[in-house]
Amino acid sequence: MQAATETRATGKVLVGDKAYMPDAKGNLVPVEMVKATEMLEDETVRTILGYATDLSAQIGRFKEHTFNDLGAFEALLAQEYGATKGGAKGNKTFMTFDGMKMVKVQVADTIDFGAQLQIAKSLIDECLTEWSAxxxxxxxxxxxxxxxxxxxxxxxxxxxxxxxxxxxxxxxWQRAMAAIRDAMRVVGSKIYVRCYERDRLDADWRAVTIDLAKA
Incomplete structure (x- = not known):
């Protein structure tokens, strides 16, 4: 039995000198039996995914370099001047000398609610029941x-x-709001880097879009 050789870029499998394509069930289908539309769809998706994979890796490298660069700058500030950037929650803004380019680092907490929320709901329901319909x-x-x-x-x-x-x-109602605040708990946080630029000092900031949905 001849060994099969897979060519990942095309999704085809060669057995000797004959080409096959694996279907969704793992069966090897001779290329000549695959519909032209299915072949074209397969090629289109593989082309897009090829670009997407490279772009994803590039964005990952950009994120790593960005945090490394900002971290090195902040370490220099701390070492040379005893200064730090950012507020109590870790939000930071970095800007060019001419005020035309800006990098913002923002920390967003993920909020969840504990059992106190049900107490708040009961108190709110009492208020709504007594208020006229x-x-x-x-x-x-x-x-x-x-x-x-x-x-x-x-x-x-x-x-x-x-x-x-x-x-x-x-x-x-006030007790209900207190219960809601008590129920709030931070279960995680994410750090976002956002880049902005503008053409003149009195212009609005324009985001440098990295999000595919907003590009």
Missing amino acids: DSRPEIRAIVTRAFNTDKEGQINRAAIFMLLRLDIADER
């Missing part, structure tokens, strides 16, 4: 959005934060 419909709508879970079973965090911004004097 036709009063404060906008608040009822926010509460509904806040505690309705999505497909992943996650609550609407944006709506929860909207509840915290409402100015309501009811003592139970």
